[in-house]
Amino acid sequence: MNSDSKRENDRNGSRPKQAAEQPGLALVRHELRVPIDHILSYCESLQEDVSTPGACRDELRRIHAAARRLLGLIAEHFDEESIALQKPDFRQIGHDLRTPVNHIVGYAEMLVEEAENIGCPGVVPNLRRIASEARQWLALMERHLLSLKDQCRYSREGEQGTTEDSSAGAVGFEKPSEKRLTGRVLVVDDDPANRQMLARRLRRQGLTVSVASSGEAALEKARQSSYDLILLDMVMPGMDGDEVLARLKSDPALAPIPVIMISALDQEDRIARCVEMGAEDYIAKPFNPVFLRARIKACLEQKRLREQETSFLRRIQEEKRKTDELLHVILPHEVAEELRSTSTVRPKRFSKVAVLFCDIVGFAAYSCGKTPEEIVVHLQTLVESFENIAERHGLEKIKTIGDCFMAVAGLCSPSSNPAIDAVRCGLEMIGAVRAHPAGWQVRVGVNVGPVVAGVVGRKKYQYDVWGDTVNLAARLEQAGEPGAVCVSAALWPELAEHFDGYCKGRFLIKGHGELELYVVPACKSDRPTNLSAAQPQPNDLGEVKAFVPR
Template identity: 45%
Template sequence: MADEETGPAETARILIVDDEPFNLDVLEEELEFLGHASIRAENGRVALARLEEEAFDLVLLDVMMPALDGHAVLERMKADARWRHIPVIMISALTEIRTVVRCIESGAEDYLPKPFEPVLLAARIRACLDRKRFHDREMAHLAAIEVERKRADELLHAILPVPAVAELMATGRIEPRLFDDVAVLFIDLVGFTAWCHGRAPEEIVSEIHHLAEAFEVTAARHGLENIKTIGDAFMATANLLQPNADPIWAAVLCARDMAAAARAGAVGWRVRAGVHVGPVVGGIVGRTKFTFDLWGDTVNTAARVAGTAGAGSLHLSEEACRRLGERCLVVSKGEFPLKGKGECAIYGYALDEPLDVAALAPAP
């Protein structure tokens, strides 16, 4: 090991490149004294081959060599993303200032004339290795930051609609705004509370997780935005952040596929759903655990319309039914008292009944 004045804090792997065996012997001895491991290369071509095979912390590179000189090796290294971060000290008998300048301009960290002074060589090796280790720590830190950034992006996409994430990343915030003509769909599981009684928490959460994933995939397929899960209820919208020329039809088709996905599971759930359409206010709330949410009469009405439905049924408000037209069989369910709105006409659609494919075509 080297003494405290000249020895490095860590052992480095150093490639020494020279066409003179005597020079290689001398450098090898000096590096061994300094506590470093060295690998020889007798010319530039061999040096490039060594770089392909192994990782190095530093290269001591002779300038004048046959076949491929030090300038050419240096240029190859700095042009390759795998090697450009490896510091290079040029060692040569040449002392002309233009040779020194050319090496430094090509990316060499330092330059030493031959015959070299061992103390100066040790100091310059130490300086180069310190800079490389600092660079390596910085790259590792940046890589860790990138991992955390990607994780944060994934979390954002898990709690916010995709267009909301895009706006947040582009501007640093999401402006609260009024959205017109938004179809709001509520869908929940029938009998979920009774099913939970006496079951293990892991089983309950696993079932909700499975259904939430299936519902999210279904919503995305029909162009709806997943807004949130409230217990065993799922809320989605059409024509909120993503334009949709026919939001009611998209919501109806989405509800049908969600009902089918729920029935297809191990429990065989039946669902009830409700749709209303109108203006909503949307924005982000919260400081550390923020969420994108909606407010307004349209949201409240959609939730209350869903509450009037029975198992396997989709209920629509009068406005939603009017917008749906004659594209599927909807029947009047009479008037229901809705909180804050009085008696309201409700229309029903059977989610469990198969329909002719032709009946599912959008109206002309």
Template identity: 50%
Template sequence: MKSTILVVDDDKNFRHGLERLLRREGLNVVMAPDGWEAIEMVKQGSVDLALVDVKMPNMNGYQFLELMKSDPDHQHIPVIMISGLDDIDSVIMCLEAGAEDYINKPFNSTLLLTRIRGSLEKKQFHEKERQHLNTIRKEKQHAEELLRVIFPQPIVQELQTGREIKPRGHENVSVLFADVVGFTSFCHSSSPEEVLFNLQELVEAFEGIAVKHGMQKIKTIGDAFMCVGGLWDATNPAISAVECGLDMVERAPQLAAKWQVRVGVHTGPVIAGVVGHLQYLFDIWGDTVNVASRVQESGAPGTVTLSDQMLQHLQGRFNPESRGRIPLKGRGEMELFALKPGAKGLHSLN
């Protein structure tokens, strides 16, 4: 594609003389008699290089140059100043203002064309470099978005700073498991597309509820949804976890599959870190996780089941009903408590 040269000079004969010279070299030419008109032409069309006289009425070449170089959309366009002025101060002033080159009148045509070609080649190189940098920025942004999908924000920040992701111990973390009642039979009686559609709807709903209550999703395991509060910034992770669980229990039957879920919550210390090499996973481990899973398994549909340890952190906010001491696999007996959403708020099970 032909390059377009903008010729800016108040001398009509000089403008047309340059036009003939440039067109013979296969270049497109547009012309303006002063800086103001030239600026408008730059804004309206594609200009690859400007040849600008220093001394002009209305807006002189220096002013045009300053405006061009202060505009982020057009500052990359090279400007070659042409003038009868031959003092070194004018040359320095133009170059400091951002001119690509400076040629005195009368000029040598071969020299002018050589400098125009050199400036256009340099511009093309810079445009390719700018496009490459934009591609890198977009790829970096995409990579960061993928990281945020895989890891919590604090882990992403550590990765971006180049720090090693070290495992950490956290105290008083509330772990929540939510499991779909009758999911296996639903899978046997439904198409793969139907199963995935409904599971996706449920997971998206639960992700939104978790975010609302300041909980961090850890993972889904089949039809089970796992999230935690207190790893980073939850004020009272136990209260957040219970409110989150109650919202999940209430929301699940409202979805297309009309599922019921069991939710179990337990609080205590956990270890958190990143594992894997080919596929990374942020996860948590510890007895607290195992107990939360067992508490969920022992619960009733449509109910949030709490461990006795959870009750100590709720500050009297809820009035759960004791289910007595329930045997938990690998843990022996533990007193559990039950809550479910009511028509006008939270109440104990009757």
């Protein structure tokens, strides 16, 4: 029997008679000391054994210190006088007693692993005996504490609890061949030894571990760094685990981090409340290494799957956004929305729409002497410029046909005067071509009237407009002059107040017979000083060569 036990027996023998009226407590102290005496003996034997690796001796000293501390706690808490004179807090007593034995089990299991890894099997049996004695002691303590609690009538009726996994018989050991875990884990515990043991175990399993000694420090670290899992002690001074969990789950940035609650307390209602608040799991002290690894692995896998699901959803949303953007590039906004929501577009008739055609003069001859890259680059810059100009004037681009640009006014967007908007757009396009490095010239034709609009095609959508108004606008462009807008005589009165123009003459237009055409070179505000001298005088039909459309 060690000296502490002997002194305790001496102390008991000298007690006053009134303090010794509870002989049951002396028996309890004796039963609780026996496993601790065994632990001390095994530990001292290993310390004296020369074959014990030097790397294990620090942990053995910690085991020895924890066992000695347990002896003092047994004498303190299972004392007749202290129980008789004050109302014991059995929950706190249980916590105080579990903490040292948790250290003993944790250090013993780590030493078993280290000894097996470095090839020192001779020390393993005694280390396993230490862990086994500690677990047996824990079960014995729980039983005696519960009995004492019932005798003192300070527990709620029917309240019984045992620490989860606390009575597990054999000590579990992880297989060295198990696949290593990956992830960042934050361990939160106010007990330095608990933090150290748990951090060491997790690091050996492949995890990157940070530690925090308080709830405040844990929240600060969680906000500063990214973690895949938080192991959170329930009982801490100041901000306890419940409050830390509540703050984590109330913060949108921290709420997705899975949390496993850890404690030696047998508080089922409190554990259930933590789970309701969002904790993923609960692990009791002392840790069973197999359960600990399994639950951590499950939480990390669940987080990985959630992140994968979130990533997939984000990718789907991004692809949907790109599809919507592409649809809006191909189709007018209102048409694209109708197609997206109903999977179809109803054809519509519009009574007054201005149709514009803008065609490059001599493009075929230009293309013969240029490389494909140069042609496409010049066309791209010009079409982009036309698209911007059309948007500024409220026109909707319909399509490009080779080197011809087609747009409409008053179709999808309301316009007080589609004809004026279209002619102004055409004149700005002409000005843009003059500044273009390709040195091109363009003809522009504008006509106003009814059209039918709709979407054709299924593999490749095409929004288009049809009708005689469209055909005549194309013929007017072909009959026009480079650097000017060509309109019909029927449209000219609507434009005369806003634009300069002159009659080009009468031309034979396919499908329309003889039509009088007008050329619009500029807006009135842009009129050149010598405009009247520059305008050619209209000719009689007999003196003008008839125009035959291409």
